[in-house]
Amino acid sequence: MRYISTRGEAPPRDFEGVLLAGLAEDGGLFVPETWPVLTSAEWRGLRGLPYPDLAARILALFTGGQPDEATLRPMLRQAYAGFGHPAVAPLVQLDTRVFALELFHGPTLAFKDMAMQALGPLFDHVLARRGQRVTIVGATSGDTGSAAIEALRDRATVDVVILHPEGRTSPVQRRQMTTVLAPNIANLAIDGSFDDCQDLVKAMFADAPFRAEMQLSAVNSINWARIALQIPYYVAAALALGAPDREVAFSVPTGNFGNVLAAWAARRMGLPIAQLLIGSNRNDILTRFLSANDMTMRAVEPSLSPSMDIQVSSNFERLLFELLGRDAPATAQTMRRFRAEGRMPVPDEAWHSAARIFRGFTLGDEGILAEIARLHGQGYLADPHTAVGTAAALASPPADPSIPIVVAATAHPAKFPEAVRQATGIEAPLPPRLADLYERPERFSRLPADLDAVEAFVRRHALRNAA
Numbered sequence: 256m257r258y259i260s261t262r263g264e265a266p267p268r269d270f271e272g273v274l275l276a277g278l279a280e281d282g283g284l285f286v287p288e289t290w291p292v293l294t295s296a297e298w299r300g301l302r303g304l305p306y307p308d309l310a311a312r313i314l315a316l317f318t319g320g321q322p323d324e325a326t327l328r329p330m331l332r333q334a335y336a337g338f339g340h341p342a343v344a345p346l347v348q349l350d351t352r353v354f355a356l357e358l359f360h361g362p363t364l365a366f367k368d369m370a371m372q373a374l375g376p377l378f379d380h381v382l383a384r385r386g387q388r389v390t391i392v393g394a395t396s397g398d399t400g401s402a403a404i405e406a407l408r409d410r411a412t413v414d415v416v417i418l419h420p421e422g423r424t425s426p427v428q429r430r431q432m433t434t435v436l437a438p439n440i441a442n443l444a445i446d447g448s449f450d451d452c453q454d455l456v457k458a459m460f461a462d463a464p465f466r467a468e469m470q471l472s473a474v475n476s477i478n479w480a481r482i483a484l485q486i487p488y489y490v491a492a493a494l495a496l497g498a499p500d501r502e503v504a505f506s507v508p509t510g511n512f513g514n515v516l517a518a519w520a521a522r523r524m525g526l527p528i529a530q531l532l533i534g535s536n537r538n539d540i541l542t543r544f545l546s547a548n549d550m551t552m553r554a555v556e557p558s559l560s561p562s563m564d565i566q567v568s569s570n571f572e573r574l575l576f577e578l579l580g581r582d583a584p585a586t587a588q589t590m591r592r593f594r595a596e597g598r599m600p601v602p603d604e605a606w607h608s609a610a611r612i613f614r615g616f617t618l619g620d621e622g623i624l625a626e627i628a629r630l631h632g633q634g635y636l637a638d639p640h641t642a643v644g645t646a647a648a649l650a651s652p653p654a655d656p657s658i659p660i661v662v663a664a665t666a667h668p669a670k671f672p673e674a675v676r677q678a679t680g681i682e683a684p685l686p687p688r689l690a691d692l693y694e695r696p697e698r699f700s701r702l703p704a705d706l707d708a709v710e711a712f713v714r715r716h717a718l719r720n721a722a
């Protein structure tokens with residue numbers, strides 16, 4: 256299995272190369288050179304597998320034997336052993352047609368743990384064998400950071416620097432990151448938005464000497480391994496509801512487009528997914544694109560679903576590459592124009608083919624509170640991100656009523672207690688192991704959104720740990 260860059264100029268790599276490289280040298284994102292496609296019989300053969308074994312089987316389709324399924328299986332069994340639900344990612348029926356796929360039973364209470372808990376041992380496995388050490392730089396709007404820190408803390412093979420937008424995560428999210436005092440972990444509060452943090456990360460990767468000096472790697476969904484590890488839960492949910500003999504739809508609260516891209520990948524692999532609903536908060540660039548081919552960048556606005564306060568959805572580039580018929584120069588040019596002009600010129604034909612699969616939906620803060628309250632009235636406590644997904648399912652269901660809609664429940668309500676309290680009047684308690692989160696000391700540094708300052712910080716952090 257080889258991977259190519261969406262911009263066509265970086266050298267192709269194998270899975271391990273992609274895992275360690277994160278972002279391609281030409282600024283593009285790695286994608287499989289060819290997609291594995293499963294027959295109906297092969298999908299049926301996956302029914303009934305425990306989640307970790309299913310995940311190992313799917314991941315092995317992307318690793319080209321390095322590591323192989325037999326190596327991945329115990330790794331993933333171990334990775335998911337500590338999850339708070341025996342099914343790992345249970346399906347909860349919300350009404351006759353709508354199901355919540357709960358992806359928040361991992362240690363940091365958000366869907367990021369589903370991939371990140373496996374990425375930690377995967378990095379260790381590859382780096383230890385190669386006798387290598389890497390510096391991971393990541394951007395977070397709240398959840399990727401805490402999941403990465405939890406998965407990578409105290410590992411001898413990696414140093415980690417996570418950038419978050421100061422004051423724009425929930426206090427629980429911030430504390431989940433800043434109270435981890437492991438020597439290989441550092442947190443930077445950036446004066447800016449998530450997009451600024453993500454730009455800084457990409458700029459560090461684009462600085463070739465710095466990238467080589469620091470042996471940079473990534474755990475954001477720009478890293479293909481993250482996407483590969485997010486595909487299995489869509490497969491598990493679809494199989495549980497009757498696939499491949501029945502179509503399903505997914506509704507995914509979306510920001511950086513990684514999670515919904517994983518669902519799209521499952522569809523590309525032959526899973527019968529009729530429709531993908533994309534839920535956005537007031538940062539509605541994806542809804543505007545799907546309804547009117549208007550991909551115009553606006554300033555990021557804070558909302559009650561802060562993890563989705565994003566305008567530049569990195570993984571859209573992977574979809575764009577496919578929509579443009581895998582034309583890498585056209586993809587590169589379109590992305591360059593998006594950066595330069597703040598508007599993405601997507602040809603109508605490509606836009607139409609996206610709009611046939613995806614449907615966009617936007618929910619502002621008032622709507623989010625109302626949806627949390629509605630669900631609570633039905634006995635389900637949802638976080639503000641999941642609520643965007645359930646509202647999208649309600650607003651734009653597939654026309655065929657026999658198609659069930661699975662909403663990605665991306666975070667535990669306790670991560671966003673203020674919004675949940677506002678909507679329902681009740682407190683969503685943190686699990687006992689996090690009960691003293693507010694008493695734990697925090698450690699983080701503040702910096703402006705300045706590349707030189709951030710690179711100097713990363714260098715100091717990595718050198719201190721190497722000494």
Ligand SMILES: Cc1ncc(COP(=O)(O)O)c(C=O)c1O
Nearest residue numbers: 398509510511512513514562665
């Ligand atoms: C709780 C939650 N929901 C939804 C999203 C959006 O997911 P994605 O960035 O993969 O589109 C995020 C951030 O990634 C998140 O943390």
Ligand SMILES: N[C@@H](CCOP(=O)(O)O)C(=O)O
Nearest residue numbers: 395396397398399475476562
């Ligand atoms: N919502 C995310 C933003 C980063 O997304 P990623 O999937 O690319 O890591 C967050 O919580 O940090």
